[in-house]
Amino acid sequence: TKRYSITLLPGDGIGPEIIFVTKNVLKLAGSLEGIEFSFQEMPMGGAALDLTGVPLPEETLSAAKKADAILLGAIGGYKWDKNEKHLKPETGLLQLREGLKVFANLRPATVLPQLVDSSTLKKDVAEGVDLMVVRELTGGIYFGKPRGFGINEKGEDIGFNTEVYATHEIDRIARVAFEIARKRRGQLCSVDKANVLEASMLWRKRVAAIASEYPDVELSHMYVDNAAMQLVRYPKQFDTIVTNNIFGDILSDEASMITGSIGMLPSASLGESGPGLFEPIHGSAPDIAGQDKANPLATILSAAMLLKYGLGEENAAKRIENAVLDTLNKGFRTGDIHSAGNKLVGCKEMGEEVLKSVDSPILAA
Numbered sequence: 001t002k003r004y005s006i007t008l009l010p011g012d013g014i015g016p017e018i019i020f021v022t023k024n025v026l027k028l029a030g031s032l033e034g035i036e037f038s039f040q041e042m043p044m045g046g047a048a049l050d051l052t053g054v055p056l057p058e059e060t061l062s063a064a065k066k067a068d069a070i071l072l073g074a075i076g077g078y079k080w081d082k083n084e085k086h087l088k089p090e091t092g093l094l095q096l097r098e099g100l101k102v103f104a105n106l107r108p109a110t111v112l113p114q115l116v117d118s119s120t121l122k123k124d125v126a127e128g129v130d131l132m133v134v135r136e137l138t139g140g141i142y143f144g145k146p147r148g149f150g151i152n153e154k155g156e157d158i159g160f161n162t163e164v165y166a167t168h169e170i171d172r173i174a175r176v177a178f179e180i181a182r183k184r185r186g187q188l189c190s191v192d193k194a195n196v197l198e199a200s201m202l203w204r205k206r207v208a209a210i211a212s213e214y215p216d217v218e219l220s221h222m223y224v225d226n227a228a229m230q231l232v233r234y235p236k237q238f239d240t241i242v243t244n245n246i247f248g249d250i251l252s253d254e255a256s257m258i259t260g261s262i263g264m265l266p267s268a269s270l271g272e273s274g275p276g277l278f279e280p281i282h283g284s285a286p287d288i289a290g291q292d293k294a295n296p297l298a299t300i301l302s303a304a305m306l307l308k309y310g311l312g313e314e315n316a317a318k319r320i321e322n323a324v325l326d327t328l329n330k331g332f333r334t335g336d337i338h339s340a341g342n343k344l345v346g347c348k349e350m351g352e353e354v355l356k357s358v359d360s361p362i363l364a365a
């Protein structure tokens, strides 16, 4: 038996609901492949604020660092929205990403044939979309200094942030993206705002320089405003996209909707070494929290990414991916992806259906 330790960070809102069902799926998929997990649940985000007064307690970060992988639900909620910056759940998440040094955030957006009708885009636009957003995660305007609040010459309050990238930060995320593009369809589109921003000018220059190491990958550059438009005009043109922290945040939410719902999109955050962090790209969905309405598939698919990218357990990962397809084939849908003729289920029941399919995997198409 192989043994792995997983730190679970359920967080806030729908976080505990989606982590509960995902844990069971991970457990079963593992056991069927001779893997035993030990799970350690730690407080994070608003839950940690209420419990300990900080959004990322030291014990949570140190437990995460010692684990083989980390699975996060989501953090944030109305209750803490007006907190000072250092006491926001979101600050805890940024501290976690920074603390784990997970600079590469992989956000795949795949339109499953089962869900073409759930997309808000026309069938012929959405059908067959299969792209990967590689988002830089520990730099840029999220972390750049100077930042803060102040007062300008007119005595007016100001808030300010700095978009800053150093060569090594661009080079390493570019290499991750080229490696991924190489294993996909060999096309990499770097998205920036190099017509206006110095940080983007350096970004474009460095990505172009790194391209010489990957002659087999076709590199293109696109401005972010155009990319936002192209994503809904003709998303099939994209294979792998590499972009900075904030553009990647926005474009991946946009890309999620092509697939039918933000409740479908998983992510993997990886560093040079140490455990990876795996989380859905969506937030804590306070509007549906506690109602058993959340789509757990983004988190379940994040668990599959945990197995694949975090632990190298491809077979167990495949089991989960197949189980998700199988469950969709059977017509089970949470509200966000529901359409006529399907079976509307809640978060728990969706999880139970996936569990059944993990146990008896039918080779799903």
Ligand code: NAD
Pocket (backbone or CB within 6 Å): 014, 073, 074, 075, 076, 077, 078, 090, 093, 262, 263, 264, 279, 280, 281, 282, 283, 284, 285, 286, 287, 288, 293, 294, 295, 296, 298, 336
């Ligand atoms: P959100 O992603 O939480 O929700 C946006 C919309 O999508 C809502 O209508 C929500 O109900 C729906 N939705 C999201 N996930 C869903 C799921 N799994 N199934 C069905 N519907 C789903 O974004 P928001 O409303 O802008 O933010 C809410 C809170 O979450 C904020 O505090 C924000 O800071 C936080 N947030 C956290 C993360 C994270 O933990 N990684 C990511 C994004 C936002």
Ligand code: IPM
Pocket (backbone or CB within 6 Å): 076, 090, 093, 094, 249, 281, 283
């Ligand atoms: C995400 C979220 C976070 C981000 C927030 C909650 C800090 O939107 O994971 O996409 O902006 O990275």
Ligand code: MN
Pocket (backbone or CB within 6 Å): 249, 250, 253, 281
């Ligand atoms: Mn986001």
